[in-house]
Amino acid sequence: MLKMMTFQGLPGQQPMPGALDFPGAPQKLPSTSEAESEASMSEASSEDLVPPLEAEVAPDRDEDEAVKKKKKSKGLANVFSVFTKGRKKKGQPSSADTEGESESQARLAGRLPTVEELKADLEQGRLEAAGPLLALERELRAAAAAGAASEEELVRRQSKVEALYALLRDQVLGLLRRPLEAAPERLRQALAVLAAQEREDRAAAPGPSGLAATRPRSWLQLWRRGVAQAAEERLGRPPPAGAEGRTEAERLFLHMGRTMKEDLEAVAARLKPLFPAEFGVVAAYAESYHKHFAAQLAAVAQFELCERDTYMLLVWVQNLYPNDVINSPKLAGELQGVRLGSLLPAKQIRLLEATFLSSEVTSVKELMARALELESQRWAQDVAPQRLDGHCHSELAIDIIQIISQGQAKAESITLELGTQIKHMLLVELAAVLRSYQRAFEDFLECCRQLRNYRANVMANINNCLSFRTYMEQKWQTPQDLLSPLLSPLNELKSRGFDALLQNLFADLKPLFKRFTRTRWAAPVQTLEEIISVVGERLPEFSELHDCFREELMEAVHLHLVKEYIIRLSKRRLVLKTAEQQQQLAGHILANAQLIQHFCTQIGSPAAWLHHALPTLAEIIRLQDPSAIKIEVATYATWYPDFSKGHLSAILAIKGNLSNSEVKGIRSILDIDTGAQAPSKSLFSLIKVG
Template sequence: MSEASSEDLVPPLEAVVAPDQEKQEAAKKKKPKGLANMFSIFTKGKKKRAKPSVVEPPTEPESSPRLDGPMPTVEELKEALERGRLEAAGPLLALERELAAAAAAAAAAGGASEEELVRRQSKVEALYVLLRDQVLGVLRRPLEAAPERLRQALAVVVEQEREDRQAAAAPGEAALAATRPRRWLQLWRSGVAEVAAERLGTRPAAGAEGRSETESIFLHMGCTMKEDLEAVVERLKPLFPAEFGVVATYAKSYHQHFAAHLASMAQFELCERDTYLLLLWVQNFYPNDILRSPKLAKELQDVSLGSLLPLKQIHLLEATFLSTEAANVKELMARALEMESQHWTQDVAPHRLDGHCHSELAIDIIQIVSQGQAKAENITPDLGTQMKQVLLVELAVFLRSYQRTFDEFLERGKQLRNYRANIIANINNCLSFRTSMEQKWQILQDPRSHLLDPLSELKVHGLDTLLQDLFVDLKPLFKRFTQTRWAAPVETLEEIIDTVVGRLPEFSELQDCFREELMESVHLYLVKEYIIRLSKRRLVLKTAEQQQQLARHILANANVIHNFCTQNGSAATWLDPALPTLAEIIRLQDPSAIKIEVATYATWYPDFSKGHLNAILAIKGNLSNSEVRSIRNILDINTGVQDPSRSLFSHIKVG
């Protein structure tokens, strides 16, 4: 073996592995593009037998140098290493130790000259360069090597690491240049980092499979990392010694490159979609679908990889996402309402669904809000909770705007042909809104929530508008009670009921629950108007018999009203005692008994005032002023807080 030049001593690793890289680049250019073909060489062995590695030794001819028996010469070792025979590592190590012993002996007894020792060391180092390149070449593409050859390369690294530790414990003589520690394990880790950068750094075609460039990059990096690490776990971990920490080394290298790419990307002003994708990968896909995937979770649980981005940066991105998404939801809801209101003003008839007037507005709005929340929940459940609060605020603003827009339509659209049908469709909308909100966000379970107040107002205004014409028709009929001095109360009430019956089909396209509410309003109106007629002070009955006869008429009419309304869906049972108790007050003659009835009545209807009581007692012309005052004083007792949803006498004005 000729004397090695200084360049032969420690050539850079990059120069050695460059031929391998050139072959890899050439192979890549021949491979078809697409995500299906972007997986690591780690996965190749799963589908087909791996081709021989570029570092695989050729078939040895019979004239190949022998490494067994006596110590081979330097020339034989060089030839063996050039042929890729890793078993030459043992004799080479022996040669190195022999050189170290000679150097020690020379230092002690003046043996070989220093120049001779340096010459021999240069030859040994040149051989180690050959060995290093062969070993690291195998480890750079471990799944392309035969298992036995891979084991040989690993054994060489283990042996070299052990020799490094021994050399550190017993430093060599000054006559020789320091060559240890060689740190081949560290070089291997650096090689893994280069492979990770190479594998993840490949850029898929922009917009591949309909995806954006950013989405394609994330998908490529994520799939590549997952596939490669699974191959490391399944195929390399059983072969690598524990001191390599092969799974942790590959995982950290891939993680560091992934994180570096995302950190670089996050430095720029991102578009809305890229911000969402970045958060989705950092907070969900990467930790859950990759690190905690079934094949990797157990292997990586003790590998501290951390987050792909710093927490502070994640919070900034989340704040940007929440703000942007809320603005999008707001804009989409406003656009949906504008389109809906245009249909009203353009006199477009609403759809019919299962016999009911139907509007898509509620479905559209709930879908818009739900999609906004779902996007946040896809990132993290905690961000979904934050988004829920933000979107509920926007939804409350929208519902108030919806209610105002509907009120304007009630005022301005009265001449439109589909006016009533669109009113019914929007009242029915309230059920869709309420049901969806209750199912998705349990809003109605919070007594402090006023989110649905605009819907309640919209429904009430709509029902009142639908009933206006009916109540206008009923008003003159109720006046007959006093105009005829209650001469024919049964016949008058029958005409009133017939009028209501004739108008009920107009409300058939309401949802059942709203038709029931409408009947409760009719029920309330009938009872209220009846009491108003009794309170007109135009009827004064001075005998007990006259009072009892009127009481019987009132009871009979009360039963007719009750039966009719309940049979048609009214659930306003709170109105049941309103007329019968007044009839009882009119019938009774004992002031003490009347007081008891009045006190009981006031507990049912706290808005029953002295003015109302005076109007009823005015019918009883046989009561003295002192008896009236005594009975009236019963109402001085506070009977409790009035429930505004069950207000009866507050609607009745007395003169």
Template sequence: MLQTMPFQGLPGQQRVPGALDFPGSPLKFRSGSEAESEASMSEASSEDPVPLPEAEVAQDEEEASKKKKKPKGLAGMFSIFTKGKKKKGQSGAAEREAKPEAQPEAQPGLGGPLPTVEELKADLERGRLEAAGPLMRLERELQEAAAAGGVSEEELVRRQSKVEALYVLLRDQVLGPLRRPLETPPERLRQALAVLAEQEREDRRVAAAEPQPSALAATRPRHWLQLWQRAVAQEAEERMGRPPAAAEGLSEAERTFLSMGRTMKGDLEAVVQRLKPLFPAEFGVVAVYAESYHAQFAAQIAAMAQFELCQRDTYMLLLWVQNLYPNDIINSASLAGELQGINLGSLLPPKQVRLLEATFLSNEVASVKELMARALDLESQRWAQDVAPQRLNGHCHSELAIDIIQIISQGQIKAESITPDLGKQIQHMLLAELAAFLRSYQRAFEDFLERCKQLQNYRANVMANINNCLSFRISLEKWQAPQGLLGPLNELKSHGFDTLLQGLFWDLKPLFKRFTQTRWTASAQTLEEIVSTVETRLPEFSELRECFQEELMELVHLHLVKEYIVRLCKRRVVLKTAEQQQQLAGQVLANAEVIQHFCTQIGSPATWLHHALPKLAEIIRLQDPSAIKMEVATYATWYPDFSKGHLSAILAIKGMSSSEVKSIRSILDVHTGAPEATKALFSLIKVG
């Protein structure tokens, strides 16, 4: 049998610092439009950058101050990194060399002199993100110089190449910490995020401004935010694509699903707990990571679904797509609130999910059918080989019912573990297979009853199979199965009882014959022998379950009452006097009390038989035809199968005229409204 592998909140996951510590080669934040800029940077890095002539710088500053002031937002961003002021008499470059690395130096304000390209390059190479402000100011002034004219195109291109080379350095300093955000000190990460946010605002400002003809190459928007998002996607691909660790008892697909699930859940929890408080809300850091990991999970699931999967992997794929992924990851206690507004969707399209579900149902039903047939075949072999059944609490026990119930239940549980709806679909299919199995079980048991009578453990195996019916019945009631499924079990039980009682009833047959042979003169003695015979044989049935012992005793009770009535109907002597009839009625009543008392003692629940003999005795005793009619009418309400033939046989004892008999028989023509669920008594007795 297949064993399901429950996903218990991604078991075995170890929370370690840096859950998003993505090993491997560093990401290269590179786009096609930046190749030329990088080439320029290479050139600028290989030789000392040439500072702009002071006259040009002064002219640029003067023209810039005449046009318009810089946005306040940019100045505000610069203040994030500025913690002090320059000391008097100390040059910028010398001061930067003198200050320790951990204390960022204050940059000139918007109105102060700009650092040289060489100074900016040195700052950026040291990782000083404070250089972002002056660099953006340098970029703007270059654009203003190009718009104002007066500077040669060649000079503008030379200056822009140096600015772009500096932006390449800045980009790496900004996006580098974001590539391994959990390894980056929080303050450094905040600085990088502030610069990235300011660059995004500058991109939007330039995009919103009216384009003007310029000799400068278009460098905005730079799309650094998209580069970061792309880097997250690349890291998600690398993380989710790692080979899963070896795990005994799991298939490769199961190990892959488990590895991806643990990775995604652990990484997103780290993003929520450690990165979300640091990232600006507009970056949507949780959404970026969640969407990237979801895309990788979906891609690998989709690729796997293209192959012809084995039954076990089909189940596991559906289990992850329909249950574990949405419930244990997306809607887990730690992530549900964060991912609620992010529409990640399903890992597979609905149409493909339905096809996989159809495949699963077909596979599972076929597997259940095969497993049940195999279990019955093994059980039948044990019967034929005369293997004694187990004893459990003093009763004959067979594992067949338990095996079949487990096979059905596991199929049901597997489907329900995917979705409740799939569980409902498979229930009807499994019950249909169970009905077919029970019919096969009944046929195999009847074949055993017929062929294996001489085996030593024959009766024990019969009782074991009767005991099986209880387990089946309880499970069918639990599953709310149609009552029709009980039919084969009832037949099996009935034939089993017949087999067990056959010897006893054979021994009782000559004893019952004495009632007619001795003309009832020694009925008390005969009945005593009958009771004694039954009592002697009772231990033979002790290995039946208690409920089936009661049913068996009811059959014994029914047999005693039935055979007594049979002999009563076969009396050949007519009792014409009232005295003789009352004497016979007294004997029947006394015998009825003996039978009732004995059968109650041995556990028969058949209270419905208590009136069968006493009321017949009353019919025999009564002399008034009207009174007899009333008694017969009442009797027919209790035993609807009491026919005119049976009534005629009883009335024949009284020697009544044909007209009287006909009149009394007519009462049975009136429909008395038979009570529900009546049991057979007189339909078992042939007369005439």
């Protein structure tokens, strides 16, 4: 999603219309009327960094002030009519002929240019007239302070000076309205005039009586207002059509983010070298764009947003805007000292994040439940599972993991902190769906035993446990206390699945183990070989399990063989009264133990913990000295802490030459605490004696 929404370097992305750029050659600055006509130009024109001068000169005035402005403009026109009296209308020389004429004449005469001469210079766009005009203004203030002119004369002269300043202001701010369109030298002239006027504003004292107050003129403030209006104009335009599949809000965010980034990069690269440092041109544009961007997002946030738009709003506010715009490679250094802040207040962001978390967790929960429902329907409909690399395969684990991962990734794409918050919430939902999975699987085991693909689907679900376990242990690195509720349903599911797969095999082995009776213990090898042969024939049935689960299944087979053998020994049907008989039985048991161990090792059982189970029992039966028997029993109890007095009594019952007191003494050894840990795996707790 982030790659799709990033507005820089999109595949096939054409440059945004109106991206700021210098023209191929310097163009003539348009007049006010031309500026008005250009308002209908392409909406993405980069010329509109600054709005029309009419808005700059008189911002935020009410209707009464507008009326006054109209009256004033008429008065200004009357003043200029004075300048044109007596001038030729026909045969007038061209601008090329008269360019520089008034200034050169003034220099030759050693005087300031006249008002008419300055007006002519300003109408021709000659910003050099700003210096003489400033001198003329100072001369007027000096005359007023000295009382060298009547009040009527002062008003008349000030009116002409202010009319000239109106022309100069229009020229200067007109150039700054489209700064990238102006030739660099021309732009430097306008900026020099603006800087000089700003200095004059700061230095100006209260005007003498007889003159209206005209300072400060605040042209720098007018320029900043123009920048703000340019930002509103640029960002306020409707986003371009296209971008199918995106919502209106997404297209708006993308348009504003790309426009702001491209415009600020142009300002930093092309305007900053020309502007005086004290103007803070990059900061001025950045603050204006940021303010309007924030206002637009605040307006969007007032509406009841869909889940997708809530997510995208947070992504822009918390991730894309601060990282891909403000801290982009070309802007990070330029904006380092500019405190733009967040696009939305912290309280509103928290509310939006809470809304996102709630809706995203609900969506994840619903999607996982739907995936489980579809999977259980396939089991019931006897649909064969897929085969992947020779193993039965189910997509359920992959589907649920993807759903969880996507929810996690969405939150992290906003902020890493939000990703941490949603992780704990998703763990709770994952534990719940795994418990539902366990129950659904148990229902399948009970109700669908006769289906053709029953065993294949059982193995597919056992194999699922590996994907879940790997994901939780490696991807999320979940702490053990949080991992237990997740692994418990999976372990139970695997255990029930093993039982289902081994049920028929163990049922076939039961009558074979029953052959170990009073008469058959004398020659038990043939019986055990037949048992092992049956097991070996059934092993291919489990080949479609993952190797780790096949090993666990072989361990379960190994455990079953040892357990059933001990059960037959513990039936109290065999009593041997002589040491020779006991030694002979011990030899048979030891041989059988070696046969079981060799076979189970070959088929892949990792259950080395079972290797002592039968040989040590054989040694207890072989030994005749009660003290030696006690040592073997004590050792045996450290290996198998669930070996109880009842189990010991059943084995000692075979030794018919022990007295009751000797049996009691041997049993008492189990009263001693050996310090053994509780067994992680059970053997004798699975064997009932009595």
